[in-house]
Amino acid sequence: DTAVSQTPKYLVTQMGNDKSIKCEQNLGHDTMYWYKQDSKKFLKIMFSYNNKELIINETVPNRFSPKSPDKAHLNLHINSLELGDSAVYFCASSQTLGQPNEKLFFGSGTQLSVL
């Protein structure tokens, strides 16, 4: 069974559209994350939720809105998509946010292409 699964794997859409990426983890973890990987492979944290509560919110346009209906799910909704949003988005989870040495489990990524 896949530990962290995100859908869709590929998403191609037009500028201005609204789209969502879903993420689910079956590890029983308390904390989930969204990372963005740009074309130069640079990974940057976007959001972190701990037990459905927003913990980390980096400087991300408010067109991006994470939603956590329960601690096993963290979905990412993007409004009014722009060309610069094209990237690979990775969902991840960890047991807790509190431990410095905690291991993150990553999903396989969603490649978003905005045309």
Add this chain to the structure above:
Amino acid sequence: AQSVTQLDSHVSVSEGTPVLLRCNYSSSYSPSLFWYVQHPNKGLQLLLKYTSAATLVKGINGFEAEFKKSETSFHLTKPSAHMSDAAEYFCVVRGLAGTALIFGKGTTLSVSS
């Protein structure tokens, strides 16, 4: 603030030769350091982590890394490269508990036969 610098954006080795991927870190606190690997079209997988228990850390697939505080380095090594090691490698730091991981910009490892 925490940061990591991966000194090489691309490393090429021949199969069977040693691998060295370099990483320097900056942290105001005693850091936790990680190496993650990303195979093509795959998610990221933890290779190893340093958490102050031992300076030489062994990971999966024969990789290891040595934490050197005096040099603020955490270089990743493997004695003998395999074709399957070709991937993107990320050096990662976390400072305070409760903060997010900070990723380096990655090093692409190519392995030729």
